[in-house]
Amino acid sequence: MNWIFLSLISAVLLGVYDVSKKLSVRGNAVPIVLLISVTVGAVIWLPMIVWSHGFPSSVPVESLRVDALSWAQHGLLLTKSILVGASWTFAFTALKHLPLSIGAPIRATSPLWTILIATIAMGERPTPMQWLGIAIVMAGFWRFSLVGNREGIRFTRDRWVACMVIATLLGAISSIYDKWLLQSAMIRPATVQAWFTVYLVPVMLPMAVRWYFRDRPKHPFQWRRTILWISPLLLAADFAYFTALSDPDAMIAIVSTLRRSSVVIALAFGARALREVNFRAKAVCVAMILAGVALLTIA
Numbered sequence: 272m273n274w275i276f277l278s279l280i281s282a283v284l285l286g287v288y289d290v291s292k293k294l295s296v297r298g299n300a301v302p303i304v305l306l307i308s309v310t311v312g313a314v315i316w317l318p319m320i321v322w323s324h325g326f327p328s329s330v331p332v333e334s335l336r337v338d339a340l341s342w343a344q345h346g347l348l349l350t351k352s353i354l355v356g357a358s359w360t361f362a363f364t365a366l367k368h369l370p371l372s373i374g375a376p377i378r379a380t381s382p383l384w385t386i387l388i389a390t391i392a393m394g395e396r397p398t399p400m401q402w403l404g405i406a407i408v409m410a411g412f413w414r415f416s417l418v419g420n421r422e423g424i425r426f427t428r429d430r431w432v433a434c435m436v437i438a439t440l441l442g443a444i445s446s447i448y449d450k451w452l453l454q455s456a457m458i459r460p461a462t463v464q465a466w467f468t469v470y471l472v473p474v475m476l477p478m479a480v481r482w483y484f485r486d487r488p489k490h491p492f493q494w495r496r497t498i499l500w501i502s503p504l505l506l507a508a509d510f511a512y513f514t515a516l517s518d519p520d521a522m523i524a525i526v527s528t529l530r531r532s533s534v535v536i537a538l539a540f541g542a543r544a545l546r547e548v549n550f551r552a553k554a555v556c557v558a559m560i561l562a563g564v565a566l567l568t569i570a
Contacts, residue, residue, distance in 0.1 A: 273518070273520075274514075274515040274518040274520060275515075275529070277511045277512075277514055277515035277518075278511070278512070278515045278529040278530060279529055280508075280511045281508045281509075281511040281512040281515065281529075281530050281533075282508075282529050282530050282531075282532045282533040282536075283533070283536065284504050284505075284507050284508035284511065284533075285504075285505075285508045285530065285533035285536075286533035286534070286535065286536025286537055286540075287500075287504055287536065288500075288501065288504040288505050288508060288533075289371065289375045289378075289533065289534075289536070289537040290371070290536065290537060290540045291497045291498075291500045291501050291504060292362075292363060292366055292501060293366055293371040293374075293537075293541075294495065294497040295308070295495055295497045295498045295501060296363050296364075296366055296367040297367060298367070298493070299367070299490075299492060299493050299495070300482055300486070300487070300490045300491065300492040300493075301360070301363045301364050301367055301490075302360075302475070302478040302479045302481070302482040302486075303479055303482060303492045304363065304492075304498055304501075305356075305359060305360065305363055305475050305478070305479075306472070306475045306476065306478075306479040307498050307499075308498055308499075308501035308502045309356075309468065309471040309472050309474075309475050309502065310472055311498075311499055311501070311502040311503065312468040312471065312502030312503075312505070312506060313468055313469045313471070313472050315468075315502065315503065315506060316337075316464070316465040316468050316469060316506075317469065319335055319336075319337055319461075319465060320337045320465055320466075320469070323336045323337040323338070324337070324339065334460070334461055334513070334514070335461050336459075336461060337461055337462050337465045337466070338458070338459055338462045340458070340462065340466065344456065344458060345466065347452060347456060347458070348452075348458070348463060348466040348467045348470060349467075349470045349474075350448075351445065351448060351449070351452065351463070351467045351470075352467045352468075352470035352471045352474045353474055354441060354444060354445050354448065355441075355442075355445055355467060355471065356471055356474040356475055357441055358438045358439075358441035358442045358445060359438070360438075360475075360478065361434045361435070361437045361438035361441065362374075362378065362434075362435060362438035362439075362442075364431070364434055365431045365432070365434035365435035365438060366435070367431075368431040369424070369431050369432065369435065370422065370424075370541055371537050371538075371540065371541035372537065372538045372541035372542060372549075372550070372553050373415065373418075373419055373422075373424065373432075373553070374435055374537075375533075375534050375537035375538065375541075376411075376415060376534050376537075376538070376553070376556060376557050376560055377412075377415070377432070377435045377436065377439060378435065378438070378439055378442070378534075379531050379533075379534040379557075379560055379561070379564065380408055380411075380412060380439060380560060380564075381439050381442050381443050381446065382408075382443075382531070382564050382567045383404075383405055383408045383409070383563070383564075383567065384439055384440050384442075384443035385443040385446050385447060386401060386405065386567060387405070387443075388440075388443055388444060388447060389447060400566055401566065401567050403566055404562075404563045404564065404565070404566030404567035405563065405567065406563070407559055407560075407562055407563030407566065408559070408560055408563030408564065408567070409563075410559060410563075411556045411557070411558075411559030411560040411562075411563060412556075412560070414552075414555065414556045414559065415553070415556045418549050418552045418553055418556060419432070421548075421549055421552075422548065422549065449463070460513045464506070464509060468502075468506070508533075512530060531561060531564045532561060534557055534560070534561070535557065535561075538550070538553060538554060538557055
């Protein structure tokens, strides 16, 4: 199983993950959907954490072993959980109100925001090819605003679009923080993924409590089986992604671009299953965004 095939698997899983999110939050109580989904993720990782702590040498797959951490390192991963929790809250809330064929492509612009944040806050300088990629992504984003106007969604005024943009910005900051955790703090991927997944549960709990005592009458919760699939799909997509990157022959530019192609699944599902409109116009916008993302990652 080579790294390109693993990248495609990750993209497919991410696309289905986006679909599961949309089906789970549509007309539903977002705080409870989030709490259940992150609890499922924690339940998946807890046995591996216990196994790694009790019998580290017996873990059959080295990439799944969860290392012991200092209190300071736990604090770093708790910080990541708070950052990711905020991003997911904005994203899930926005996706509840936006068409999937608009919400998912906005999230696909994450590499643009990562580079812009690195440029402003970290002094990095994009290459001419990356500036071209930024321009193409922004043009695709602008075209999406025109398509959104046809559906009554004004990108400059719609609060759900603003929520999705904020979620994407927080996700971009999380990506930069991930790089620091993995390369500077030297915490291995499985350890980062395991502990931040566990810490997401207490992070999401206050919002669920607030919903129960304040918002439950106005926004009742409806159980849907798709909620159970949110965390497993994301964990599997990330595992395929990390495994692909671990291959010495893997090229990050190609892996990242293939991974972002998950938006095609969300677009197709939104058009076919959810009867969302303006498919062709949105497809052109998605193609522009993917082309820009390709330039950002190849350069």
